[in-house]
Amino acid sequence: MNIKEYPEVLLVEDREEDAVLTIRALKKYNLINDIKWLEDGQHALDYLFGTGPEKVLQAIPKLILLDLKLPRVNGLEVLEQIKASEGLKSTPVIMMTSSKEDVDIKKAYELGVNSYIVKPIDFMNFADAVKQLGMYWLMLNQPPKPTQ
Amino acid sequence: MNTSESYSTLSANEKLQQSHKRGVIYSSDSDPSHPAESNSIDIIERDLLRIRERNRALILEELARDVDIFTIMRSIVRSIEEEDAASICTILLYDKVTNTLGTGAAPNMPDFYNDAIDGISVGDGIGSCGSAAFSKKLVCVDNIGTHPYWAAFKELAFRAGVQSCWSQPILSSTGDMVGTFAIYHREPRTPKDVDLERIAYAARFANLAIENRRIRAEILEHKNHLEQLVAERTEALSHANEELEAFSYSVSHDLRAPLRAIAGFSNIMLEDYADKLDEDGQKTLNTIVNNALRMGMLIDDILSFSKLSRAEKVNSTLDMKAIFKNVFDELLRQEPAGHKVVFELGELAPSIGDQAMITQVVTNFISNALKYSRNTPETKIIVSSKIAHGSVIYAVKDNGAGFDEKYKNKLFKIFSRLHNDRDFEGTGIGLSIVKKVIERHGGVVSAEGALGQGATFSFSLPIV
Numbered sequence A: 001m002n003i004k005e006y007p008e009v010l011l012v013e014d015r016e017e018d019a020v021l022t023i024r025a026l027k028k029y030n031l032i033n034d035i036k037w038l039e040d041g042q043h044a045l046d047y048l049f050g051t052g053p054e055k056v057l058q059a060i061p062k063l064i065l066l067d068l069k070l071p072r073v074n075g076l077e078v079l080e081q082i083k084a085s086e087g088l089k090s091t092p093v094i095m096m097t098s099s100k101e102d103v104d105i106k107k108a109y110e111l112g113v114n115s116y117i118v119k120p121i122d123f124m125n126f127a128d129a130v131k132q133l134g135m136y137w138l139m140l141n142q143p144p145k146p147t148q
Numbered sequence B: 001m002n003t004s005e006s007y008s009t010l011s012a013n014e015k016l017q018q019s020h021k022r023g024v025i026y027s028s029d030s031d032p033s034h035p036a037e038s039n040s041i042d043i044i045e046r047d048l049l050r051i052r053e054r055n056r057a058l059i060l061e062e063l064a065r066d067v068d069i070f071t072i073m074r075s076i077v078r079s080i081e082e083e084d085a086a087s088i089c090t091i092l093l094y095d096k097v098t099n100t101l102g103t104g105a106a107p108n109m110p111d112f113y114n115d116a117i118d119g120i121s122v123g124d125g126i127g128s129c130g131s132a133a134f135s136k137k138l139v140c141v142d143n144i145g146t147h148p149y150w151a152a153f154k155e156l157a158f159r160a161g162v163q164s165c166w167s168q169p170i171l172s173s174t175g176d177m178v179g180t181f182a183i184y185h186r187e188p189r190t191p192k193d194v195d196l197e198r199i200a201y202a203a204r205f206a207n208l209a210i211e212n213r214r215i216r217a218e219i220l221e222h223k224n225h226l227e228q229l230v231a232e233r234t235e236a237l238s239h240a241n242e243e244l245e246a247f248s249y250s251v252s253h254d255l256r257a258p259l260r261a262i263a264g265f266s267n268i269m270l271e272d273y274a275d276k277l278d279e280d281g282q283k284t285l286n287t288i289v290n291n292a293l294r295m296g297m298l299i300d301d302i303l304s305f306s307k308l309s310r311a312e313k314v315n316s317t318l319d320m321k322a323i324f325k326n327v328f329d330e331l332l333r334q335e336p337a338g339h340k341v342v343f344e345l346g347e348l349a350p351s352i353g354d355q356a357m358i359t360q361v362v363t364n365f366i367s368n369a370l371k372y373s374r375n376t377p378e379t380k381i382i383v384s385s386k387i388a389h390g391s392v393i394y395a396v397k398d399n400g401a402g403f404d405e406k407y408k409n410k411l412f413k414i415f416s417r418l419h420n421d422r423d424f425e426g427t428g429i430g431l432s433i434v435k436k437v438i439e440r441h442g443g444v445v446s447a448e449g450a451l452g453q454g455a456t457f458s459f460s461l462p463i464v
Helices: A016-028 A041-049 A075-084 A102-110 A123-140 B003-008 B012-019 B039-064 B069-083 B111-117 B127-135 B154-160 B193-272 B279-310 B320-334 B355-371 B405-410 B430-440
Strands: A009-012 A035-038 A063-066 A093-097 A115-118 B024-026 B087-095 B100-105 B138-141 B164-171 B177-185 B315-318 B341-345 B351-354 B379-388 B391-398 B445-449 B455-462
Touching (some): A009 A016, A016 A035, A016 A123, A063 A075, A063 A123, A075 A093, A075 A102, A093 A102, A123 B193, B039 B069, B039 B193, B069 B100, B069 B193, B087 B193, B100 B127, B100 B177, B111 B154, B127 B164, B127 B177, B138 B193, B177 B193, B193 B279, B279 B355, B320 B341, B320 B379, B351 B455, B355 B391, B355 B430, B430 B445
Parallel strands (some): A009 A035, A009 A063
Antiparallel strands (some): B024 B138, B087 B177, B138 B164, B445 B455
């Protein structure tokens, strides 16, 4: 039986260290109560579209944080499927990646990413970036009302 | 000369026929010219000269164009046949490997004749041509019917309707055998001086043409080989470039992540365990953080260095004054508030180049000027330009820390630094990026300075 899940934020990140730092920064500024962390792109797709054997998403998260380089299915492919889905396409997706490569940035925007953040190496900057994007997308931003 | 020698190679019973023999062996370097004997000869010679000049011009034109050697040899043969209207001429080509002669051009000889002598051996007494090729000397058989050289080919010659054959070896400029030029007549005939001059000319001209085509073919072959080589190298290079691209991509992604963890978790330790760490412990963690950040800068700089050398250069007119101004304004915003800077921006000549790359160059120079004058109370940066040696030279002068001229040659080398990281942080890549970009624009970079007395960095770019 599927367990119902209602995370505010979905984080798809293969590096545990980066996930820990991200979650820590979001929690530190009291931006979230509930975050779901998945480690690869296939898991994320299964979770979002109910195609896997495990837990299935029951409500659309307020925000999806997506790493670019992921095992099995990479972040751009996940992004493409999210933005192609009627139910999910309005959900803000933020690419958080180490890559400053122009091709990645261009591709992500072509696929409809809402923001593209290059993760700073400096922890202070990193925490600040996470705080700002959390504040903006979770507090300032007004998402469309769910249709059902 | 060796006329008698050649005769002495004839067998004894052949000597009986000596009186009938019309064959004479002339040395090819004998002087055929002789003074004109009468006015009518003068006129004939003038006409012949005109014909020769005209034909020579036509053949030279063919040589200049991409006409093949067999067509050109036929033209030479026909031009000689025009000079001596009663003659039939042929060119045979020498094959070194088989030591034989093959038909080169014989447009007025019957096919059966050409086929029959195609591939005849080179050797003493094998017709006129085989003998001429063998001795490298002119061989004149005045009467094919009686000459021993032609004993084996006489019937063939009669069927082709020829009774005399003079054959001049065609020798290359280095003296190698190239082939033979032969003049046949329908009746027994002894060459006159004008004939000897003509056949010598024909052979020389044929050699020039053959050598020309051979060299042309070699050049073409080299050119094709080069083109193939260039294509192969280009492919290898673009492959290497792709690999480098993939490499720098993964460097940019994979090397940053662990650094972020090192810096991040050190910071977590500083935050969460501050009460358990003494000053030394905190200092140690800060050192770890700082080094991780420095490593991050190094990665960024190396990547931009490798990207700049691979990026395509897009030229446009550059408003250098605007570029300098924008860069300075932007960098000044990032300066510590206490750093007072006077910026003197003169009227700068425009240039041509890649806007993004040159902006990077200007950024590196101005940020250096700011960085190395951070300890100078009254920092002054002066930017000027002048025209010299057909290019614009831009100079950025500061009154900062300067450098020791002794180590000037190390300034633009990648990873080499003239200052301690404690005094002025840096990766040692900035100026090597500058040098690379300016050199890609056909310019040069230079620096002047003295320790503690500021520095002036100059770079040249094309004039608009």
